[in-house]
Amino acid sequence: MGEPTRLLIHGATGRMGRALLRLCAERDDCRVVGAVSSRSPAQRVVDGIPHFSAAELGGAPGFDVAIDFSLPGGFDAILAACLARDSALVSGTTGLSEAQQAALRQAGERIGVLWAANFSLGVALLEELVERAAAALHGWDCDIVEMHHTRKLDAPSGTALALGAAAQREGAEPRYSSVRAGDIVGEHLVQFATAGERIELVHRAGNRDIFARGALHAALALARRGAGAYRLRDMLA
Ligand SMILES: NC(=O)C1=CN([C@@H]2O[C@H](COP(=O)(O)OP(=O)(O)OC[C@H]3O[C@@H](n4cnc5c(N)ncnc54)[C@H](OP(=O)(O)O)[C@@H]3O)[C@@H](O)[C@H]2O)C=CC1
Numbered sequence: 001m002g003e004p005t006r007l008l009i010h011g012a013t014g015r016m017g018r019a020l021l022r023l024c025a026e027r028d029d030c031r032v033v034g035a036v037s038s039r040s041p042a043q044r045v046v047d048g049i050p051h052f053s054a055a056e057l058g059g060a061p062g063f064d065v066a067i068d069f070s071l072p073g074g075f076d077a078i079l080a081a082c083l084a085r086d087s088a089l090v091s092g093t094t095g096l097s098e099a100q101q102a103a104l105r106q107a108g109e110r111i112g113v114l115w116a117a118n119f120s121l122g123v124a125l126l127e128e129l130v131e132r133a134a135a136a137l138h139g140w141d142c143d144i145v146e147m148h149h150t151r152k153l154d155a156p157s158g159t160a161l162a163l164g165a166a167a168q169r170e171g172a173e174p175r176y177s178s179v180r181a182g183d184i185v186g187e188h189l190v191q192f193a194t195a196g197e198r199i200e201l202v203h204r205a206g207n208r209d210i211f212a213r214g215a216l217h218a219a220l221a222l223a224r225r226g227a228g229a230y231r232l233r234d235m236l237a
């Protein structure tokens with residue numbers, strides 16, 4: 001095995017950031033060289049990992065790939081930091097604006113970038129199943145119901161919107177419903193309905209490790225690729 005891939009975790013104190021730090025600590029093919037969050041005190045070192053606040057991002061050490069699970073307000077800075085250092089970026093931050101998505105695609109001309117609304121294997125398959133069902137079910141109503149914990153800020157979820165794009169058919173717009181309750185990690189139901197029958201496709205996340213493992217897999221694969229705007233399915237093939 002070669003040198004471990006150097007990772008910067010952006011959004012490190014959050015629910016996803018903490019899962020990533022824990023999973024990285026169990027592996028020897030990657031090394032976290034820096035952890036960034038909006039408010040981490042300057043020069044704090046936890047378990048040997050230097051933490052930086054968003055304002056100190058420029059002082060973080062060199063890294064091969066940044067993994068970003070933060071908020072849209074932090075996205076421009078991490079993308080700029082990756083461009084400035086010729087480092088790759090894997091992002092799972094949802095609620096990005098059209099302009100931020102366009103900036104990410106443009107960055108793909110210079111560095112490797114990969115954004116996904118959901119890094120679980122199950123949702124990657126669900127998207128394909130929804131595409132297939134939508135292609136076969138002309139004229140059926142499509143409803144997407146997503147449920148998440150009460151701390152989630154964006155609605156509909158990024159995954160619901162991605163599933164909606166997969167379900168898009170001429171003349172039939174999917175409808176979205178969002179539930180925010182308790183500590184639900186993430187559930188997505190795609191229902192196709194017509195007179196007398198319904199099809200339901202459901203994914204339920206039981207913990208955040210499924211997303212963190214997918215993002216780590218994508219980051220290590222992206223480190224071996226050149227510039228480009230990749231999708232998660234490019235890294236699963
Ligand atoms: N694609 C996927 O598979 C998944 C995507 N997500 C998405 O990931 C994102 C994070 O989710 P979650 O971990 O639950 O959120 P949390 O609120 O738990 O964590 C957010 C993290 O981002 C940091 N942060 C906030 N603003 C900034 C900023 N301006 N600059 C740098 N860091 C910042 C916070 O730092 P501080 O604590 O200091 O404020 C914190 O570390 C959300 O957009 C969520 O929808 C979540 C799960 C899976």
Ligand SMILES: O=C(O)C1=N[C@H](C(=O)O)C[C@H](O)C1
Nearest residue numbers: 094117118152157158159186
């Ligand atoms: O914020 C979350 O928690 C999640 N966000 C993602 C989304 O918006 O789809 C993925 C997952 O459902 C958890």
